[in-house]
Amino acid sequence: MPRSSSRHRPATAAAAAACLALVGSALVAQPAVAADDVLDPSTTLYVDWTSSTLEHAAGLDGEERDDALLLASVPTATWFTSGTPAQVQAEVDALVGAAAAQGAVPTVVAYNLPFRDCAQYSAGGARDTAEYAAWIDGVAAGIGDREAIVVLEPDGLGIIPWYTPVGATSPEWCQPAELDPATAAADRFTQLNHAVDALTALPQTAVYLDGTHTGWLSVGDVTDRLIKAGVESADGFFLNASNYQRTERLERYAGWVSDCLALSTSSEPSAEGYEPSMCGSQYFPASPDDLATWDMTDAKFDEDFAATGLVRDRAAQKHAVLDTSRNGQGPWTPPAGVYPDPEDWCNPPDRGLGLLPTTDTGNPVIDALLWIKVPGESDGQCYRGLGGPLDPVRGIQDPPAGQWFPEQAAELLALAEQPLAEPTCAVRVDVRERHGLVRGKLRLTNTGTDTVSGWDLQFALPGDVTVERAWGAQVSQSGLVVTGRAPDHRADLRPGRSHTVGFLARGDLAAEPLLVLLDGEPCRVS
Missing domain, CATH: 2.60.40.290 (Immunoglobulin-like)
Known part of the structure; x- marks a missing residue:
């Protein structure tokens, strides 16, 4: 399954920005598109009775089977990763229809972009833009007029082929030889814009784009990418998909991205010239590893709202959903100097389940805590730069991406932030x-x-x-x-x-x- 890699962090200099010196009367930032009344504190999230976790459980026995069944009882996203338009339409229709029959809302993960994951552990996806557009149209047709949450393309904005961020002088690391460097990045934004348009045209679908996480892109960088991908027509963004960043950090980051979007997309004359690169972030003026400094970034946004004359209204701005499936113990810190490439995102040891899925978050910018990554499924065969075939951290060979990892499932349950009760x-x-x-x-x-x-x-x-x-x-x-x-x-x-x-x-x-x-x-x- 996919993951958001923290090894592709931007230079902190790219996050630096000066305050605006704009003056204007008190104006209100443009309100965001509502989440179609899909998510509110009383929403029931759907438990998928035909989930991949149950498919894995069918081939297990003993404690491993018990662990899988316990995890299967928690509302978790269902991933759609391949198939023809007709096939994915039928599969999505079955899921959404089953959820509607239960009066619940399913979480649909659309994961089929061309060159997804830059052809790494979770390689695959549609062959080109036309094939992807037809596939997304199939997803949309499968949802129809029923309620659904759509997590649109994990890593879709964090890993973009041949993409040069604003302020950078050369493309990022994902440079597939098969793609045209002159058009590959633009194609990615075309694909995502089509997906946003197709899915937000549905009457009861809440759509979220990839916002990476606190250990990856700066606020300004991810905001710029979100705007290019069509976030102004979507309900917001998702954070931490398949990763381990702590919830309290993600909540701060979500607020900043929401603020940065409001400032950067406002049509008010007093905000003219405000760009995402001007936004504060976890990298500047804050220091990413020192939470005591994060108030400095809060203050930076206070100053920018005051300078533009806009009023922060996070209830009306773009919202976020957070993946808490495996972040109960936070990210893994690899031992220094031991592994050439620690791959800290890949089946890290001794992690735990995070907070249970809920739409009752108490935070105006957070629509839901979700289990987007299926806990217990492997991130891939992790070699930590040592060539394999064993994962040197664990001393065993990890299962391929998406297959069941019994040892990891047991760890997640044992070290859960919000433990699951043993069956009675x-x-x-x-x-x-x-x-x-x-x-x-x-x-x-x-x-x-x-x-x-x-x-x-x-x-x-x-x-x-x-x-x-x-x-x-x-x-x-x-x-x-x-x-x-x-x-x-x-x-x-x-x-x-x-x-x-x-x-x-x-x-x-x-x-x-x-x-x-x-x-x-x-x-x-x-």
């Missing part, structure tokens, strides 16, 4: 299909210490399956999700006691139920 229920699943007839039994056991009253048991029947009859519970079905409510005569399930829910269904079952929730919390499944 167990379910033995027995599902059999023959000639389109599906018979199933789920034996539920209360393994906790408290009586569970009036319980709900939820599980999914992936595929085209319709429940026709059930016993042991009052059963209803919404899409692929089946809910069994406690019968009146067995409303209480005491510790150590068991109860069986059975059903008869017809259709084509794609996979056995793996994720089972009791009152919204995961059970151990066998």
Whole structure:
């Protein structure tokens, strides 16, 4: 899976800027496009009942399987990375439709830009601009008029082929020989602008572009790229995708990028001439590693708003979503002088899950904390500049990007900032299909210490399956999700006691139920 690499940090000189000496009456910065009422503190984020984490869990056993199922119970983004326009439309339609049936909002990651990740660990993507535009149109058609969050192209603005930042004299490190240096960067912005236009034309889609993170681009640099990519038509930007920067730093950075966008895109005459390069950042006047200096950048923005006569209004400015999937312990600091290329972004050891996904952030500039990166999936085979095949930090060979990494999943759970509760229920699943007839039994056991009253048991029947009859519970079905409510005569399930829910269904079952929730919390499944 992709990652945002902190090894491509700009020189801090590029972040330096002088204060504006503009004078004007009190004017209000242009309001941002609203997030289409998709995200508010009461929004329910969708748990994907056919997620890649569940696909991995199907091939695991023991504690590794338990870890994967526990992680699968948390709302996590679903990545779309390939396929024809028709294929991706069908896949997105299935996800968004399943979420709508649950009254929840899914997070869709579109990750198919030509030369994504500069053809490194997560190489792939569309062949050219036309193919990408058609693919994005397929994503948009799959969403339609239903609610969705779209994380548009992780690393899409952090790694741009043949791109020369404003103020630089030569292109950045990503220089594919297959691409024309004269047009490659412009093509990337054309691709992203088309994607923004196609997705924001939908009535209930919140769209966010790549804002990198606090250990990478300066505020002014990323703001300039966001503007070129069409952020003025989008809902905002996402930060920290597949990375480890701490939430409190990301919140400060998000506010600064929002401020920089407001100042740089204002149409008020008093702000004429204000450019992103004038914005303060984590690099200047602040020092990136000394949080005590970050107030200096806050003060710099205060001065710039005062000088332009604009009024900061972060509720109306562009907003951000943050990836907290693996940032509970912050970024890894490699030992000095040990590895030629430490690859600190690549499966770093001893990291932990961050804060759980939520739209109730209490911060006017942060629309949501999301799990964008799928925790437990590998970043790639990390050699730290030593040639491999082993990861010298771990002494083992890491799985390829996107494959399950049991050791890392266990670390993330053990060192979580907001620990996931151990299951207090167990379910033995027995599902059999023959000639389109599906018979199933789920034996539920209360393994906790408290009586569970009036319980709900939820599980999914992936595929085209319709429940026709059930016993042991009052059963209803919404899409692929089946809910069994406690019968009146067995409303209480005491510790150590068991109860069986059975059903008869017809259709084509794609996979056995793996994720089972009791009152919204995961059970151990066998």
